[in-house]
Amino acid sequence: MTALPPAFETWFAKRGWHIHPHQQDMLSRADHAALLLIAPTGGGKTLAGFLPTLVDLASNPHEGLHTLYISPLKALAADIRRNLTTPVEEMGLPIRIEDRTGDTSSARKKRQRADPPHILLTTPESLALLTSYEDAPRIFAGLKRVVVDEIHALAESKRGDQLMLALSRVQAMCPDLKRVGLSATVEDPKAIAHLLARHPDPCEILLADPGPEPQIAMLNTDAPPPWAGGGAVYAIPAVMEEIKRHKITLIFHNTRAQAEIFFHNLWLANEEALPIGIHHGSLDRIQRERVEAAMQRGELRAVVCTGSLDLGIDWGDVDLVIQVGAPKNVKRLVQRIGRANHRYNAPSKALLVPANRFEVIECHAALEAARDHDLDGEPRGPGPRDVLCQHILIRACSGPFDTDVLFAEVKSTGSYADLTRSEFDDCLDFCAAGGYALRAYDQWQRLLERDGLWQLRDPRAARLIRMNIGTIQDSDLLKVRMKRTRGGKPLGEIEEGFAASLTPGDTFLIGGQIVKYEGLRDMTVEVSRDAARKPKIAVFSGTKFATSTQLSQRILRLLARDDHSALPVHTADWIALQAGVSRLPEAGRLLIESFPHDGREHVCIYGFAGRNAQQTLGLLITKRMEDMGLAPMGFVSTDYATLIWGLNPLQDATGLFNRDALRKGLDRWLAGNALMKRTFRASATIAGLIQRNLPQLRKSGRQATFSSDILYDTLAKYDPNHLLLDITRQEAMRGLIDFGRIDDMLDRIDDRIDLLRLSRVTPFAAPLFLEAGRTPVEGVAQERLLEEETERLMQAAGLMN
Incomplete structure (x- = not known):
């Protein structure tokens, strides 16, 4: 066992700390080629990753770059630099620490290339840029270690692939480079270890004590959630009471638009004028940094946010996390929960707020998965x-x-x-x-x-x-700033397509305030303040999550239970009513309902394949239905089901889900x-x-x-x-089409399709009638309706017998 040097022992003792077992393990294994540490949030992962570096530099003078730290977020790199500087300064260690991101000045970047610090904290993109210079061998000369923080977040995107390719280049220049990966939420440690290691070298996996179980529950509200929608406005009073009872509350949302709407409604209900902020990736950097600084100083009582605050930044006195809307992914839920009580062996506290009735079931399934430590994740494909x-x-x-x-x-x-x-x-x-x-x-x-x-x-x-x-694809974004005559303050970014839909005088939400569109100047949207009218919902870039395959299967298993008393009464009654009127969806079968409503024939397909796949299924099945003469007119999809409406009833589903026919239809549809x-x-x-x-x-x-x-x-x-x-x-x-999940669904059902012909709308189908985002189907139905309307008008005009 490698002993902690006296200076470090003294520093730990002054703070009343002692080295954790996993930190000692990382120090003792410092010479291993690759290590993956999985430790709970607040468990000192970052210090564990840096201890070998600090101990080595404290006793062995080193010229130039010694350790690279890679973070998925610029803000996280800056936060780690601040936190790491404290022990270095307090122990008087001769170590220079700097960060290098897109926010770093060009002058400092130039100096860093000429005279690299001992520890450089950066992002995948900045590392790739460093490897592109002719003097890269000199910059990386002497590099001994690389620490990849929140490696699970990078592993899920092309940023992770780019990072590992850049590391392959760095490793070629520094053959003895040691690799370290840090994470709190990994569903498949072996897969992450394979990604981190230099193939075919092995990567050792260290599992820290997971600590106490988090305290997770559903938020109790006086009003039941609505049948559809994602805003969760019904829960505002209950959320406001939780904010009052806690020091700092993080309120997570799955999309930036939902965060803006919720913040606006929360502020309207904030009668005591409590300090509440908003934080997401489309807001101006200065505004984000101002909110972050206020959180660290303890000046805010709550922050409405998105994935921009998901990762391992230490936000001090956050003692409650609220997830608004179903988390869609258990791993994401666990990561967000860890933002509360960010201390070792302190239980995190979180509340879930379902936005609609179906999400009540999904939230309960996610709670059970989190308690069972059953994390989800899609298998990685080959390098893009x-x-x-x-x-x-x-x-x-x-x-x-x-x-x-x-x-x-x-x-x-x-x-x-x-x-x-x-x-x-x-x-x-x-x-x-x-x-x-x-x-x-x-x-x-x-x-x-x-x-x-x-x-x-x-x-x-x-x-x-x-x-x-x-x-990172940040295309179609336009800057938003106040009109020059109003100060010209930058507010953030919106999608170009949304900006194109605006006319002067239109209002929309950004940064929690209502602004009026004044015009477009030099590719910048100019606005002024206007709180008088109901705003449009701005469209921001960002990931739109679909419910994971594993969570969808948990929902189906939950529905299959005989007893639903653990669910709220309104939801349990809804499930019972569905079982009485129709049937509950099952894991190994595909339920299809066919019924008339409002002069149209409807088909509801409960695929539980995620929103993208259900949307694709709607496109493909309506094409098949058109070929069968059923005259479909349109469809709408959620994570759980696709509702199709048209002129003729579906009486037989035989051949409708033929895999080869669906794939051929997909190829034809994709072509143009x-x-x-x-x-x-x-x-x-x-x-x-x-x-x-x-x-x-x-x-x-x-x-x-x-x-x-x-x-x-x-x-x-x-x-x-x-x-x-x-x-x-x-x-x-x-990606966008997610045909693989349709393939998986077809594998699961294996022709076990239950088509029920019913007389009216069913309880589970009813919420889909309230969903936005309807997709019309151009084809026979429109032509037939036009012919019928023409005939009616001709008869009314007396032009037909």
């Missing part, structure tokens, strides 16, 4: 090739490279361990010349081979490549669909085919869309097997 293309271009920026060496580096990355040489060569060919259909264009002639090494054809292209590093073009645009931007950032210029969303649409149409016509089209198809199937 658009990210690999960007990595090849980044590597070219730093100087000539040997393809065999680079291929070996990439293969050492867990998610790319199964990459074939032909797949790698396809990416290299795309980076070099753009692919078959684009070879004639100079702008995509980027790499050339000389003396057996590949390099940039024009060294000046490095600047453009560096300006577009990253996998705008969704494919949007997916193509994202992958083409990551892969470097399209540049969003140009010197002295940033393309607007419309300009980039126009460019990518032309490229998509060109490739689809002249080079249908182009690498980026193949990537686009894979991304669409896995």
Whole structure:
């Protein structure tokens, strides 16, 4: 066992602390090639990750960079720098600590390259940028350790793939580099360890004492939740009372728009004028930092927020977390719960607020899963090739490279361990010349081979490549600021599509205040304050969550129970009524209800496949129904079901869910669909085919869309097997369309389909009639209705016998 040096023992003792077992384990295993520590929130994970570094630097003078710390959030990197500086200064250790993110000044970045600190805290994008410089070997010379914090959050996106590719490059420069991963919420430790390790080297997994069980419950409210919607306005009085009873309450929402609406309504109910803030990723950075600072000083009683406050930042006296809306994912719920009582062996406290009646069931299922430590997560696919293309271009920026060496580096990355040489060569060919259909264009002639090494054809292209590093797609965003005559204060960002729908005088919510749209100036939305009218709901960028597969199966198992007395009376009665009128959905079967309502025929399909998959199912099934002569007119989907309406009743579901027919229908639908073009645009931007950032210029969303649409149409016509089209198809199937979950659903039901013909709307179907986001179906139904209406008008005019 490695002993803690006396200076550290003294520092711990002065604070009344003692080293935790998992911190001691990390110190004793400092020479292991890769370590993954899974420890509870507030358990000192970050200090455990840094202890070997601090102990080493305290006794062994080191020139230049010693440890890299990688965070998914800029704010988290800054917070860790502040927290880490305290023990360093109090022990008088000769250690320089700095952070480097998109918010760091160019002057400091330049100095950091020339004279790196001992510990550099940064993000995946900034690390990738550092590896792109010609002097990268000098910058990373002597690097001994890399600490990846909140690794579970990075593992779920392309940012994690980019990070691990960047680390493969750093590891090539520093062969003895030790890797450390830190997380509190990992559903599959072995999968994360595989991602972290340098393949095929192993990664040891350390599990800390999980600590006391969190205190989680549903919020009791006087009013029952509504049948549909996501605002949870009914719970405002009860939430207000909880705020009064606690020091600081974090109120999480799943979307930025819902956070804005809830904050607005909460503020209207805040009769005692308690200090309450709002925090989400579309707000201006200065406003976010002001809220963060006020939280740390204990000046706020509550903050309405989104995933922007999910991760491991220590917010001091937060003693309650409220999750508004079903969490959709148990792992996310556990992560958010950990923000309360952020101390070792102190139980977290959280309340769940379902936004509607179906979410009551989902919240109870999520509570049970959290208590059972049953975390969910989708299996990771192979490393995305658009990210690999960007990595090849980044590597070219730093100087000539040997393809065999680079291929070996990439293969050492867990998610790319199964990459074939032909797949790698396809990416290299795309980076070099753009692919078959684009070879004639100079702008995509980027790499050339000389003396057996590949390099940039024009060294000046490095600047453009560096300006577009990253996998985060923040397209279609416009800045919002107060009108210049009103001070010009920046407020945040909204989606360009929403801005295009505004006319002067329209009002909308941003940062918790109602503003009036004045006009667009220099790609900036100018507004003024106007609290007089009911605002529109602004559209912000951000992830829109779907209920996880594991949580959906828990909901079905909950429904299958004989006793639902643990649920609120109104929800238990609703379930009983559904069982009496129709049938409850079951895990191994597919329930379909067919019934007339308001002069139309309706079909409700309870797939429990998540919103994206249910939406795709609606598109495919309505096409099948049209082929069967049922004249569907439209549909609407939730995480649990799809409701379709039309002119003719569904009497037989045989063949409706034929897998091959559905896939063929999907392929036909995708071929000319705008969704494919949007997916193509994202992958083409990551892969470097399209540049969003140009010197002295940033393309607007419309300009980039126009460019990518032309490229998509060109490739689809002249080079249908182009690498980026193949990537686009894979991304669409896995992401926005989520056909894989339809496949999983078909595997589960195995032709066990229960079609019930009923006389009226059922209790479970009723909420879908209140859902927004209805999708019309253009086809036979519209033509037939037009013919009938024309005939009626002709008869009324006396023009027909």
